[in-house]
Each structure stands twice: as C-alpha cells, then as structure tokens.
Amino acid sequence: MKRFLIVGLMLVFIVSACGQEQAEVAETFDEAAKAAEGTTVNFYLWGGDEGINRYLDDYVAPRLESSYGIELNRVPMDTAEFVRQLSLDKRADRERGTIDLMWINGDNFRNAAEADLLTGGLLERIPNASLLNEAAQATDAGTPTNGLEVAWGNVQFVLHYDAANVQNPPETFEELRRWTEENPGRFTYPEVTDFTGNAFVRHLLYAKYGDASRDMETIPDAFWDELASWSPNLWKQGQTYPKSLAQLDQLYASGEVWMTMGFNERRAEAEVNAGVFPDSTRALVLDHSISSTHFLAVPFNASNPNGALVVINELLAPEVQLMKQRDTYWGDGTSLDLDKLDERDREAFLSLDDGSTYPDPELLSDRQLPDYGPDVIDQIREGWTRVAR
Structure with a gap:
C-alpha cells in the first residue's frame, strides 16, 4: 500500500512540475x-x-x-x-x-x-x-x-593598443603580422570558439581574399597555413590562447600583451577611466572593420x-x-x-564627446564591412584546429 502511495505522490509531483501551461x-x-x-x-x-x-x-x-x-x-x-x-x-x-x-x-x-x-x-x-x-x-x-x-x-571591430609601448602602430593586417615578428609575445587573440576571436580571423580572411571569400564553399588550406605562421610570434608562442575576450583584456591590462580588440569602438574609454586599461590606450582601425x-x-x-x-x-x-x-x-x-x-x-x-580612445568616425565608416554568414563562422571553428594544436 505504501509503495502505491509513494508512486502516486511521485506521479502527482511530475505532473505538477511539467504541467504548467506556457505563459501568454x-x-x-x-x-x-x-x-x-x-x-x-x-x-x-x-x-x-x-x-x-x-x-x-x-x-x-x-x-x-x-x-x-x-x-x-x-x-x-x-x-x-x-x-x-x-x-x-x-x-x-x-x-x-x-x-x-x-x-x-x-x-x-x-x-x-x-x-x-x-x-x-x-x-x-x-x-x-x-x-x-x-x-x-x-x-x-x-x-x-x-x-x-x-x-x-x-558596433564595429577595432583593436586598442598601448601607445607607450607601440610607437608606430601597424596600419593593415599584413603590417600587424610583421609587427608580431618584430615584437614576439606581445600579441594574441582569443580562441575562435569566442565570438571576438572568430571575428579577428574573419578579418584576416577578408584581408587575404577580399569579397571573393564570401562565395567560398571551403576556406583554402593556404589560409590556415599562413595563419599558423603567426603562432610562433604570439603570446606563449601560440601554444595557448585566451579563452575569451575578458581574458585577453586581462592580459592587456597587466601589460603581458600590448594590444586587445573587440566589437565596440568606444569600449576602452570606460576601462581607461576606471584605471583598468593604461592611460595611453588608443584605437587602431586597420584596413577594414566588420560591423556587428x-x-x-x-x-x-x-x-x-x-x-x-x-x-x-x-x-x-x-x-x-x-x-x-x-x-x-x-x-x-x-x-x-x-x-x-x-x-x-x-x-x-x-554631440557626444570624443574620448581619447575613440577611432576617427569617418575612418571607421569608410572601412566598414558587413559580417560574414554563419557558415563561415562554422568553417573557422573547424579549420582553426590546424592552427591551435
């Protein structure tokens, strides 16, 4: 009898837990x-x-x-x-x-x-x-x-850098690659499972192939080979990457790397005002900037x-x-x-005031790009395993 009572109570509990109607x-x-x-x-x-x-x-x-x-x-x-x-x-x-x-x-x-x-x-x-x-x-x-x-x-994608350490910032993504060779260990980007890290790689894809990259069924092997060539000059020799933008920001704030990045061209201003980012933080818009x-x-x-x-x-x-x-x-x-x-x-x-970390709005507008579709985002997640081993 007790067993039937327990089973009955359990059924009542299950029905009451799952039987709530959807809110209107x-x-x-x-x-x-x-x-x-x-x-x-x-x-x-x-x-x-x-x-x-x-x-x-x-x-x-x-x-x-x-x-x-x-x-x-x-x-x-x-x-x-x-x-x-x-x-x-x-x-x-x-x-x-x-x-x-x-x-x-x-x-x-x-x-x-x-x-x-x-x-x-x-x-x-x-x-x-x-x-x-x-x-x-x-x-x-x-x-x-x-x-x-x-x-x-x-928002749009920009990099931010510490002008106290980076006197001659790069102006294109190709110049950024050469900058990492001259300043080993001072740059990295988040893993591509992170939205910001994936976006950084999308910028490199566009830098290499332009608008043709939007019609590619598969990202060429040559792209991954070139991206892999960045690794030895990145933070920790590219053996590990920040899991998120928040972790990259921490590396930048502590001075381990001299650049950070992200969607939101104005986001660094609050970090500078709060004493988290260096006062010498400045915006860096390279040859194109994806909007989101x-x-x-x-x-x-x-x-x-x-x-x-x-x-x-x-x-x-x-x-x-x-x-x-x-x-x-x-x-x-x-x-x-x-x-x-x-x-x-x-x-x-x-009439919003200009901050010291804001990029030039006309430059940002001139270099604005629409984002890629989800298929490219997925391809980057899959293909990047060849880079981060």
Missing part, C-alpha cells in the same frame, strides 16, 4: 506593462564586462523599478550555455523556463531560431521598435531576424514574457540608448535610426 504574451504593450507590474525579469547575458553590468544594475534596473514596478535580475552566463539550456527545455516539453530575456546574436541566434527556441512577433508589440535602424534589424550575421529578436546595439549588431530575444518558454517586452522597450528608449553609448558605463553604439528621433534626441547623440 499580451497583444498590446499596455497589456504587457499591466501584467508585468510587480514581477521579476530574469535577463540572461554575457557578464564579462563591468561597464555593461553597471549600466544594467545602476541605471536600467532603477528605471524599470520606478516606472513599471519590475525587478531586473541580471544572470551572467555564456550565450551558448543558455541556448543549450533552452534546447534541453524544448526536448523535455518544459513550458515554463527560467530565462525571460536574453542577449543573443550570430550563430547562437541562428541555432536558436532553427530549433524554434524563440518567441516571434516582437516588433509589433514593442513601441520603441519603430525607432530601430531597419538595416541593422533585418539580419543577424546573415540570418534574417524575422521578428524573433530586436536590435539592441550596433547584437540583439535581445525572448525564449519560447519564458515565465514572464510580458515583463521581457517591457524591458526591451525601455532598453530602446532614446535616453536609455544614449546613456549606453556614453563612456560612463559601456560606450555601445545605438541600434536606433537617428533620423527617426526628434531633434533634441538626435542632437544629443551627435
């Missing part, structure tokens, strides 16, 4: 705001930048609490990890998950979209989405967004999708985007179309 998404923003009042939004995102973390914790979170009664819970985690978590939720038919909102882009978005892990129809429910730059919103590293994600920021848009998405099984919609709308508000672009916190470029803003907001963006 409000049709209008006003309905979403009303439903979200007094709730918590679990925001999953990369947590490796203190400027980004402070922007969300010290600026965005208090605004949400004051205006909507929403508590923002920032959950730092690598994007691939929470996409994997959503995949497990999907296989287990878990209709109420722990992730309400997530920062996503590139092949992580491609994978999530193909696996049907995201909530659609976001743009119609978010009033401030009407202010977005349509070109930035349209695709994510070659994958159409189709209303599954909302553009949060738009990053996005916000709501999982298919978000427990609080309405709260997520409210948070996205707040993050797209012009004054909130403006603060994001200031070096006070992050320095991240806006995803908004300035021509869609009223005159006061537009002038506020145009």
